[in-house]
Amino acid sequence: MGVVDIYTDKDVWSGRIDDDTNPASFRFHQVVQVKDLDELKASAGDFGIVGFESDEGVRRNKGRLGAREAPDAIRKQLAKLPYHFGGQTVDTGNVQCEEGNLEQAQVKLGRHVAGILEAGSVPIILGGGHETLYGHYLGARAYIGPDKTLGIINIDAHFDMRNDPEPSSGTMFRQILEEDDKAGYLCLGIQAFGNTKALFETAEKHGSAYILEKDIGVNDFHETFAAIDDFSKRYDYLIVTLCTDSIVASAAPGVSAPSPLGLDPKTVRALLTYVAGKRHLLSFDISEVNPLVDERDKTVKLAAHLVAETMQNFHS
Template sequence: MIYTLADQQHWSGRIDSESDRSAFRLHQIVTLKNIEQLNENESAFGLVGFECEEGVRRNKGRLGAALAPNKIRRFLSNLPYTFDKKLIDTGNIACDGNQLEKAQEELGSHISKLYRHSCVPIILGGGHETLYGHYLGARKHIGPHASLGIINIDAHFDMRQDPLPSSGTMFRQILEEDEQAGYLCIGIQELGNTKALFEAADQLGCTYIYEEDVAANDFLNTFREIDRFAAQYDYVILTLCTDSIRADAAPGVSAPSPFGLEPKTVKILLKYIVAKNNLLSFDISEVNPIYDEGDRTIRLAAYLVAEVLHHYNKIQT
């Protein structure tokens, strides 16, 4: 594991005012801190990047996601400051060689420290193996007996039964290891998963909503399922795999989806889910700058992260 401190070079942009906070952009309010130097009660959003794609490599995906965290920061920088909490950037965890499991453990430890200092972890992946480290941090924070629901916006179940953990195995790992965990996947594509994966999802008690059903009936059925699922658990964490979004809007991902979700659909889902008062944290994964076109995917990812920051724990109207 390699821990690098946040770098100011990733936080710059337009300045409309030096004194009027209503005109500030995120680069003007973000604070850069070592994870070991957080105050007792920060009451902030805590950013951490996970520069890792070893899970994608093991899953035979397109490499490049390890470059995403700093790229996303650069596009976040110039977006307007629209929320009340502070924003702290605590740097990056990087995978050292092929030591994925160690990197995930270190990410979990980092996230648990953010929780402990009253920060809401916002994790910038990395491959979707990011989620397992995210889960480890949440489980460490809430203890072994509290129930934990995981909501995944994704085209794929990521429930493979492979010899080594990867970006395609996390949810099977969690459900087989943790009797107090549950899994809701939104955006599943029939042609994105084998019959065996659907059978595994059913056997392990996964709840899922097909991509074509998400926006049906003005999202009413989807919102009801989200409400039902979230109400079952003491705590919820949220993960967004950007390959859930249609490929022409998000070309820079590890596994593009021709029939993915509309970006506005993902925005609506995020707004609804992050308003839940038992939501602990959020990660975005699988942004791949190497395959992006005109920074479309990175820009979209930054905007979606900003939506999470803006709507976190806000009552819907």
């Protein structure tokens, strides 16, 4: 069995109870319902969570392993947070990569993401290495069909456009742009010394837009938000992905490739909040959280807060 679906243990959704009768006092663990995908389709929620238990792409990219542990680790921290928005959130479990069969796992994740969208819910995808994004993309493309245009916004220090012999956590955007002439790519937070000159040339060859880390937030984000607007208006639909190694290592040490000059967490929150407000945004994934190399759950906790912030601001 190369790839299987596993359903989340309800025990990960537990935490403090201030009041078990007043919804205004509820935390995530008191609201989230654990259902399989068929149950979600029968009774849709506003958000559908799915995890991707994979770090095979990171292994192929010669990174630090451990991201496959992230989905449930993020859930445990998310469970404790106050639930500050209306609507129903359903946890549909994890897609698991086994025996190194990344390509099959990505297809499985794509089907799962498409199923959440078809149920009328917003997919919230908990990676996993950044190879999660390719499965995320497959699901969005399957849902919108072949003729609609799709813009992909990536908050990342790296282009992830490597021309390697096999797919990995460093190849997804080149794969997509070479396969899909109706897809476009905007990367926010690129680091000059996180990418070779050849990767900058690859990005330009494929018409990719990007903003360097040092230029994010200039002029009170006016230029950054204008660039997001300009990119977004060219596409029928958007998806957004956050690679956690875009965040400064002091705040996010638990990633495959820590960044000493990464983005401040509040900057990342501002970017996600702005993108989440786009009415044609379909879905969100967070990737590259690695609990095995984290420091006192610092990165996992930050990931949970960024997930909650993005959900709160979705289509706001």
